[in-house]
Amino acid sequence: MTDAPALVPLDYSAHTLGELLGPEWSDSLVRAFRWMTLARVLDGRMLALQRQGRIGFYGPATGQEAVSVGAALSIGPTDWVFPGLREQLVALARGHSLTTYMHHLFADDRDPARGRQMPCHPSAREVRYVSMSSVIGTQVTQAVGLAYGLKLRGDPSVALAFFGDGATSANDFHAGANLAAVWNAPVVLCCTNNQWAISVPVEHQTAVATLAEKAKAYGLPGERVDGTDIVAVTSRLRSAVARARSGEGPSLLEFVVYRMTPHSSSDDPTRYQSADWMARARARDPYLRLEGLLRTLGLADDGSVAAWREESDASVRAAIAEAEAAPSPVPESLLTDVFESVDGRPAPS
Numbered sequence: 001m002t003d004a005p006a007l008v009p010l011d012y013s014a015h016t017l018g019e020l021l022g023p024e025w026s027d028s029l030v031r032a033f034r035w036m037t038l039a040r041v042l043d044g045r046m047l048a049l050q051r052q053g054r055i056g057f058y059g060p061a062t063g064q065e066a067v068s069v070g071a072a073l074s075i076g077p078t079d080w081v082f083p084g085l086r087e088q089l090v091a092l093a094r095g096h097s098l099t100t101y102m103h104h105l106f107a108d109d110r111d112p113a114r115g116r117q118m119p120c121h122p123s124a125r126e127v128r129y130v131s132m133s134s135v136i137g138t139q140v141t142q143a144v145g146l147a148y149g150l151k152l153r154g155d156p157s158v159a160l161a162f163f164g165d166g167a168t169s170a171n172d173f174h175a176g177a178n179l180a181a182v183w184n185a186p187v188v189l190c191c192t193n194n195q196w197a198i199s200v201p202v203e204h205q206t207a208v209a210t211l212a213e214k215a216k217a218y219g220l221p222g223e224r225v226d227g228t229d230i231v232a233v234t235s236r237l238r239s240a241v242a243r244a245r246s247g248e249g250p251s252l253l254e255f256v257v258y259r260m261t262p263h264s265s266s267d268d269p270t271r272y273q274s275a276d277w278m279a280r281a282r283a284r285d286p287y288l289r290l291e292g293l294l295r296t297l298g299l300a301d302d303g304s305v306a307a308w309r310e311e312s313d314a315s316v317r318a319a320i321a322e323a324e325a326a327p328s329p330v331p332e333s334l335l336t337d338v339f340e341s342v343d344g345r346p347a348p349s
């Protein structure tokens, strides 16, 4: 497997950062790092809990966090997110409660879906984070349909659809990209190219050199972005979101990242990845990259990095303790929120 083609690095002077991220740039970068710290702690703990049999399934995001945080920094409160397996950080960074998310992972009685959805497939109504479907690519058509509805209603919100490199070979990607362009829907198609679809490397499932160029087939602008660089992700996403919001049209962004974990808690990548993959991935770690940038800019040091790590450890520990103490859903809740009435009586809610 060869490395992705080189991407043009950004200039990191404070002047440029202000232009790219706005006057609050230093605050945004520190917030981004704290969210990425939380995501790292969460991935480590949840994979361990799954191995201990305490949760059923987990899809880690290590290596892809800059895309999720960049998205949270690029959209407004009324915008919609249609995630893939690894975008929970978008919901958390927009204000979804970590404890509620933990209840979902434990599939307990306080899980808003009451354990009826596969773990690690949360939804968060208050931040317009739509439940992911496990069927690859379907979030693309859903996001495009919703975005078209927004346009018809004159609602200035936009929709973001997240999907992997593998999804760009699935039917729904093609149908969604086509209709997004035909309808001029206010949507941004965000392909997080982590270079693997479970065990299939990207060059074994598509013959194109970049996934961004698939946009041409549908009359969309497509752009390849270094997804390990929070500044690049945020500035490109903000432009694409502004374009969609102003009625100029949808676009496709390909964020090149390196998957630094198994696909999920269900597979063993040592069976299909070469021995040097992980070393190459670690060399492009978006978390360490942002930490280096913050230190260079004087926005972080050993003390603050350790304090933010401890803060995340404590929040994750507290959320796990609360979720593990919660009871399992009662069997009667199977029908809650499903029917308006059952046997002529109002359904439980």
Ligand SMILES: Cc1ncc(C[n+]2csc(CCOP(=O)(O)OP(=O)(O)O)c2C)c(N)n1
Pocket: 084, 085, 086, 134, 135, 136, 163, 164, 165, 166, 167, 168, 170, 194, 196, 197, 198, 263
């Ligand atoms: C339509 C469909 N085909 C196959 C699968 C099995 N499957 C689950 S995840 C996955 C790979 C997805 O890879 P990618 O789209 O690159 O996203 P990633 O998980 O790497 O972020 C596959 C093939 C599925 N869920 N749905």
